[in-house]
Amino acid sequence: MNQSVPHDVLDLIAREDRHFAQAPEAFFQAWKRGVQIAGHEWFGDGTCEGLQRATEKWDLRPNLLRLNDALGVLSGGQRMFLAAMVSFYNSREGGAMLRRCQFEGLSDFGGLDLERRKVLADLLLNYSGW
Structure with missing residues (x-):
């Protein structure tokens, strides 16, 4: 009995393999x-030069101490976006920050502009661990 895998399933697997092979670089570009x-x-x-020199996500780790200190004085959208980004780096710290921002669920990202939403979507699509 021939139990070969259908061609469309093989194509899907190949597309996913290509996606995840390119995901680390795509994540870094979205992070940047x-x-x-x-x-x-x-x-x-914390410098513009550091951002320009960055070649990997590790070069642009969030400064958690500084962010936590400033969270109360940033605008709501700024806090939400930064907390969401931090959650990719450290889920515990990012989750705590999101709770401080009164984040209830993904629909709360509806208040962010398109540019920020696209960054978060690209981070999510290409996340393969920090």
């Missing part, structure tokens, strides 16, 4: 866009 939007001062060494 997010850093540019949110402000380089919250990431890496």
Whole structure:
């Protein structure tokens, strides 16, 4: 009995393999866009030069101490976007930040502009762990 895998299933597997092979670089590019939007001062060494020199996500780790200190004075959208980004880096810290922002669920991202939504969507689609 021939139990070969259907061609469309093999194509789907191949597409997913290609996607996940390219995901780390796509994640980094989306992360870098997010850093540019949110402000380089919250990431890496906190400088514009550090953002420009960054070659991997580790170069742009969020500065959790600085972010937690400033969370109360940022605008609602800024807080939500930064907290969502932090949640990719550290789910516990990011989750706590999102709760401080009164994040109830994904529909709360509806208040973010299209540019920020696209960054978060690209981060989610390409996340393969920090």
